[in-house]
Amino acid sequence: MARLQPVRGTHDILEIKARTFDYIVSHFKAVAERYGHGEISTPIFEFTEVFKRTLGETSDVVTKEMYTFEDRSGEQLTLRPEYTAGIARAFISGGMQQLAPCKFYAYGPMFRYERPQKGRMRQFHQIDAEILGVPEPQADVELLAMAADFLREIGLLDRVTLEINSLGDVESRQAYRDALVVYFQEYKDQLSQDSQERLDRNPLRILDSKNEGDKAIVANAPSIQDYLNEESRLFFSAVCQGLELLDIPYTVNERLVRGLDYYSHTAFEFTTTELGAQGTVLAGGRYDKLIEQMGGPATAGIGWAGGLERLAELVTAEHMPEAHRPVAIIPMGGLAQVKAMKLAHDLRLQGFHIEMGYRGNLGKRLKRANKANAVAAILMGEDEMARRVVTVRNLDSGEQQEVALSDVAQALQPYR
RNA sequence: GCGGGUGUAGCUCAGUUGGUUAGAGCGCCAGAUUGUGGCUCUGGAGGUCGCCGGUUCAAAACCGGUCACUCGCCCCA
Structure with a gap:
């Protein structure tokens, strides 16, 4: 207790910020309920294994960002860095395959041990929506529609851009990955230090490098769209058609990739240019293999998470209800x-x-x-x-x- | 984990090439106004100059370290 200051990267939330959070969450809950989602609240910590297995041993989140500790009985526990793993675990341990499809929404604090900067802190808050047990692309469309509705309600839809991409199924993704490695190998010594390391670890990541030199090389890199197999292509076009049917504006970004290992098929981000380096305000994708990988019954899944702090930065006073006057x-x-x-x-x-x-x-x-x-x-x-x-x-x-x-x-x- | 910027009053900040009692605006408290707010005026409280060490007759200022905040990289909501 020597230092009377909040732990690095944590903040007290009060007054206008608290009201803004409440405003965002209450709209989120209302929209989610409208789409038939029910609330789930999972513990803020899990056995470390839950996150290690789902996020991938080599992902940054696992290798350097987890808040992990040992409790008094010697269990390795970790404060949740994201919501999906915990919900997937709840699905398995609750035997919910019998209830599938399951549509959930949740919100609460997340923890990642990172260097704080604008729009990024060690304790932050997310809203989260998941659909488990629906392998059809209609679920993708519905979940995206829900995200767009929610953003519209809080007055942000016209200030963000929806970008989507397909990562394909396992087969397509592997083929694309191989093609990328072949391509980038040619230019290996011209790539930035970071990207040379990515080439071994996660070549997909080179695609959204911010390094100028890399960008030039990336510009001519093969596109995932050319490596999607028949099934993956049909799936992706069904999602796109659904968005058009519902008049949800989007752009296909062939370079859009996701950091966590478990994604497949649809990946998407709602981004803004108003927040500096951390422009992603809400993002997610499909994770059909995740639950099986964790040891549960084969169950398709798709979900997204939105950052409350980032959303709150964008919400302007004109959209907020006035505080009640006493x-x-x-x-x-x-x-x-x-x-x-x-x-x-x-x-x-x-x-x-x-x-x-x-x-x-x-x-x-x-x-x-x-x-x-x-x-x-x-x-x-x-x-x-x-x-x-x-x-x-x-x-x-x-x-x-x-x-x-x-x-x-x-x-x-x-x-x- | 890496790089840049910044730490002076509750908040936003000024502070000359190092020089003696460290300032402003806003906010707070009180009075002008014993029962009538917003506007105005007057007065007041409030500071280990982030912390530790060094240089110097003398450090808020210069140097080193450290902590924090902040922006960016990595990565992500």
């Missing part, structure tokens, strides 16, 4: 204090938002009521108490009137 109760004197406490309680039971003025003379208390953005103030002085009335003052117009103590709730109706 009514301030201002007692002056001992008797009024007691009456005020009772009145405040009664009004709150009836659903009013009540602020209490505790200190200072009337002027100070009104000033504080003003600062709290109160719509009205209820003034309770000694003489009012004697006559069993209060003064209700409209803080916008300055108009005020005396109201019988028993009729206060009625008089406050306009300020609800």
